[in-house]
Amino acid sequence: MRYTIENLLLALAMLIAATPAALPRELQLSVDELFARVDTASLAVKSQVTAVEAAQSGIAAAKSQYLPDINTALSVGYDGNALLTNREFGDATWVHSPHFANGFSVQLEQPVYAGGAIKAGVEMARLQEQNAKIGVKLSRLDERYLALQQYLGIYKVLNRIKVYERNIALTERLVSDITDKYKQGMALKNDITRYELQLEQLRLALKQLGNERSVLNHQLCNTLHIDDGNLIVPDEGLLGATYGKASEAVWQDQAAASSPLLEQRQLLSQQAATQEKLVKSESLPKVSVVVGDELNGPITYEVPPLNKNINVWYLGIGVRYNLGSLYKNNHRLKQARIATRKAQEDCDVAAEQVNNRVQQAHVLYLQSYDELATQLKSVELATQNYKVVNDRYLNQLALVTDMVDASNVKLQAELQEVDARINIALAYYRLKYVAGTL
Numbered sequence: 001m002r003y004t005i006e007n008l009l010l011a012l013a014m015l016i017a018a019t020p021a022a023l024p025r026e027l028q029l030s031v032d033e034l035f036a037r038v039d040t041a042s043l044a045v046k047s048q049v050t051a052v053e054a055a056q057s058g059i060a061a062a063k064s065q066y067l068p069d070i071n072t073a074l075s076v077g078y079d080g081n082a083l084l085t086n087r088e089f090g091d092a093t094w095v096h097s098p099h100f101a102n103g104f105s106v107q108l109e110q111p112v113y114a115g116g117a118i119k120a121g122v123e124m125a126r127l128q129e130q131n132a133k134i135g136v137k138l139s140r141l142d143e144r145y146l147a148l149q150q151y152l153g154i155y156k157v158l159n160r161i162k163v164y165e166r167n168i169a170l171t172e173r174l175v176s177d178i179t180d181k182y183k184q185g186m187a188l189k190n191d192i193t194r195y196e197l198q199l200e201q202l203r204l205a206l207k208q209l210g211n212e213r214s215v216l217n218h219q220l221c222n223t224l225h226i227d228d229g230n231l232i233v234p235d236e237g238l239l240g241a242t243y244g245k246a247s248e249a250v251w252q253d254q255a256a257a258s259s260p261l262l263e264q265r266q267l268l269s270q271q272a273a274t275q276e277k278l279v280k281s282e283s284l285p286k287v288s289v290v291v292g293d294e295l296n297g298p299i300t301y302e303v304p305p306l307n308k309n310i311n312v313w314y315l316g317i318g319v320r321y322n323l324g325s326l327y328k329n330n331h332r333l334k335q336a337r338i339a340t341r342k343a344q345e346d347c348d349v350a351a352e353q354v355n356n357r358v359q360q361a362h363v364l365y366l367q368s369y370d371e372l373a374t375q376l377k378s379v380e381l382a383t384q385n386y387k388v389v390n391d392r393y394l395n396q397l398a399l400v401t402d403m404v405d406a407s408n409v410k411l412q413a414e415l416q417e418v419d420a421r422i423n424i425a426l427a428y429y430r431l432k433y434v435a436g437t438l
Contacts (some may be wrong), residue, residue: 002291005093014102018431021042022246022266024227025230025231026229026230026231026232026233027231027232027233027421028232028234028235029151029232029234029235030231030235031148031151031235031429034144034147034148034151035144035147035223035227035438036147037146037147037224037399038143038144038223038224039140039328040141041225041226042139042143042223042225042226043139043225044139044142045136045139045140045143045145048132048135048136048139049136049137049140051132051135051136052129052135052136054132054134055125055128055129055131055132056126056129057174058061058128059122059125059126059129059323060068061125062118062121062122062124063122063123063125065111065114065118065121065122066111066118068108068109068110068111069071069108069109070106070107070108070109071105071106071107072104072105072106072107072111072313073103073104073105073106074100074103074104075102075103075104076100076102077102078099078100078101078102079097079099079100079305079346080097080099081094081095081096081097081301081305082094082095082097082300082304082305083095084303094242095303095305096304096306097298097300097304098297098298098305098306098307099254100298101297101298102295102296102301102309103294103295103296103297104294104295104296105292105293105294105295106292106293107245107290107291107292107293108243108290108291109288109289109290109291109292109318110289110290111286111287111288112273112287112288112289112317113285113286113287114279114281114284114287114289115280115281115283115284115285115286116132116279116281117281117282120274120277120278120281121278123274123277124271124274124275124278127267127270127271127274128271130267131264131267131268131271134260134263134264134267137260137263137436138261139265140437141260141436141438142271143223144433145222145429145430145433145437145438146223147223148426148438149219149426150216150219150220150223151232151234152422152425152426152429153216154213154216154217154220154232154234155234155238155422156418156419156422157209157212157213157216157268158213158234158285158388158417159207159418159419159421159422160209160418160419161206161210161213162418163411163414163415163418164202164205164209165206165208166414167202167407167410167414168199168203168206168413171195171199171202172199173406174195174403174407174412175195175196175199176430177394178191178192178195179192187397188402194401194404195404196405198404198407198408200263202411217231217232219231220232223430229273235385237421238425239421239425241425243351243424243425243428248359248362251358251362251431251435252355252358252359254436254437255353255354255358255434255435255436256351256354256434258435258436258437259354259435259436260436261350261353261354261436262347262350262351262354262436265346265347265350265351266347268341268343268346268347269340269344269346269347271343272336272339272340272342272343272344273340273343275339275340276333276336276339276340278335279329279333279336280333282322282325282329282332282429283322283325283326283329283333285319285320285321286319286320286321287317287318287319288317288318288320289315289316289317289318290314290315290316290317290318291313291314291315292313292314292315293311293312293313293314294311294312294313295309295310295311296309297309297310320407354423354434357434358431358434358435361427361430361431361434361435362431363425364430365427365428365430365431367422367427368420368423368424368426368427369424371420371423372417372420372421372424375403375413375417375419375420376417378413378416378417379410379413379414379417380413381413382406382409382410382414383410383413385406385410386406386407386409386410387407389402389403389405389406390403390406409423
């Protein structure tokens with residue numbers, strides 16, 4: 001019985017060891033699906049959304065300044081007996097006083113005019129909310145562009161892998177052909193060695209590409225906050241997509257209307273102007289309606305003190321003015337005005353920078369089409385050259401070094417072609433990123 005259990009455990013262990021590891025699950029994503037996942041999963045975007053919620057609470061807090069202030073006070077205590085003396089502090093006489101003392105007061109103060117401080121405070125809170133929303137846009141743009149670079153990087157690696165696999169298959173056939181020629185005495189052993197060396201280099205490059213894909217896949221899974229057991233597969237239709245070639249003026253108009261960076265700078269300019277209003281309000285009077293009620297006992301201003309409560313209410317207009325602001329606030333107001341002017345200048349600088357970036361991105365986008373046309377022609381010529389050299393080599397009219405050179409030229413041309421196709425998509429989305437429409 002003991003041996004039977006041991007045999008069962010051994011068989012189970014062997015079965016587990018023989019079970020193949022779970023294969024990565026392929027996850028096909030289009031660019032739109034990629035962006036949707038970034039928007040919902042990015043921690044940076046979530047953080048900015050939380051900042052919007054905090055700013056919205058700030059608006060409610062600023063509006064609460066319109067509400068009246070209500071102050072209450074309650075006190076109880078012990079009053080000692082009063083001591084009476086004449087003006088020369090003689091003839092001292094103790095006067096009995098009720099010992100239990102109580103006091104209660106309530107005062108309501110409703111602001112009527114605060115020099116624009118409350119209104120400016122609400123405006124500032126709303127601007128902070130808008131700034132937080134722009135932060136969401138900026139984070140979304142950055143996270144989308146980061147994920148897109150990783151996504152297109154995977155696509156570029158996959159296309160490079162296909163090129164290497166084709167060239168490895170071609171090289172293997174060449175090795176086989178040269179081996180046959182060697183057996184027939186029509187080739188040298190050195191010829192086989194050269195192509196076997198090239199084959200090993202191609203296989204090493206293919207393995208390196210596999211590792212590069214693994215790294216990019218891991219990074220993209222982290223960006224999307226999904227299990228890195230997923231093997232992300234880009235959309236095959238991306239290379240055949242038509243992006244259009246709108247003029248630079250169209251893109252400049254889109255950037256002027258949609259760029260979060262410009263929107264943020266304009267908002268900072270408005271915030272500086274609102275802060276200037278707040279500083280000005282400190283030099284203006286504050287007017288409020290005051291209503292109050294006081295209940296106190298005993299009445300100690302009578303002699304002897306009366307053991308009674310007295311209740312007094314009042315209603316009036318309160319005016320407060322800080323005379324010190326006349327000579328203290330001038331420098332702060334000057335500073336606020338300079339800050340407003342600087343914020344507007346920063347806005348102009350940002351507009352200039354965005355204009356330059358859009359122009360550069362547009363030029364590089366159009367250039368990517370020229371680069372693709374050049375690479376297509378290069379592939380055509382490299383393929384023709386390879387066929388000519390291959391035929392010459394088979395007819396013993398070319399050296400094996402000529403064949404190796406032709407193979408390398410063809411390989412590089414094919415690699416540059418697939419990179420050029422991906423670069424068109426990358427240049428297009430970079431243009432959208434710079435314009436703020438990604």
